[in-house]
Amino acid sequence: MVHQQAALLKPETMVEEFQKNGVTHVVTIPDSETNYLYELMKDQPWLDLVPASREGETFAIALGLLVGGKTPVVLVQNTGMMESGDSIRGMALDSGFPLVMVIGYRGWTRRGVISDSAARYTEPFLNAMGINYYLVEHDEDGERISIAFEEAKKNKCPVAVLVGDEYHGFNR
């Protein structure tokens, strides 16, 4: 039986949070579950999408945008975040710029056993890097995205938003 959530995290909520926090660019590699968010972002005249070829690029492109006075967000899956370890270290953590990284939490579930190693290693990876994170699952969690922006700005560091709803409705 497929479980239906009462209030999914709508892509509109994510885009509204981006606009509210002055985001100018989303540096991203879309995955199969984020297509609807991608289409919605593409339609926003105030937002510039920067498609990357590999996730490690996204944190460095974001640094260049920050140096040039823009406000980027990185949007990648947890698998890509782990691929980006050295880029996160050298281009985000060591840079002294604020950066919100929105991470699709592949394999995460609130119920039962997490069997996907991508999910099992996501939070230990962030903890090892010393990156604080906020889990968002429903529309009601939307304010956590603004909290992440405020924290990144205050501490001039990367802060992660883990999108835990990816498997069952984040984009639809």
Add this chain to the structure above:
Amino acid sequence: MFQAEDMFKAFEPHRDNSIVIATGTSGRHWRDVSQDEARDLSLGGAMGQTTSAALGLALAQPEEKVVLFDSEGALLMNMGIIATIAGKGPKNFYHFLMDNECYATTGGQPVPNAQDINYAGMAKEAGYVAAYSFDNLEEFSNNVEQIMKQEGPVFIAMKMVPEIENAPIGLRERRPTRGRGETIDTLRKELGLTG
């Protein structure tokens, strides 16, 4: 092959107020040649990703020319970036590749397929507006002015004489350099950016 220092001397008169990012062992000569330190930027920090950071800057500042002197060892670590750059097509981006066919800073070991790769060909086929290859100073010097006048993204592959370092790290000559943060702060002031 030609010397990086000579290449930089030929480039400098045609800099045209560009923001310049120079990387690798060959890139260290730029600081001796540059006439505008405030617009010289360091964006190192993760090998293979300076190219990505330079792209980000070019996208953020479309009215400023951004010149990157990349190295082939770094580019090989992140070759997908040429598709990313071509996809965004920044008209203000000039991507010079200093190809010395080896990892000079670790003793001169050859990069994979060092002598047979056509980097300019790959950039052109990835979608750069134009791509050039030079293996001698005279030809480079005769073309660099015209290259800097055209719209990007442009790719310029250059065969550089390797300057191999093989002494223990602690015994190598250390020349004073400005740190990444200092170059960023200086450039942002130059561009009128605050915060």
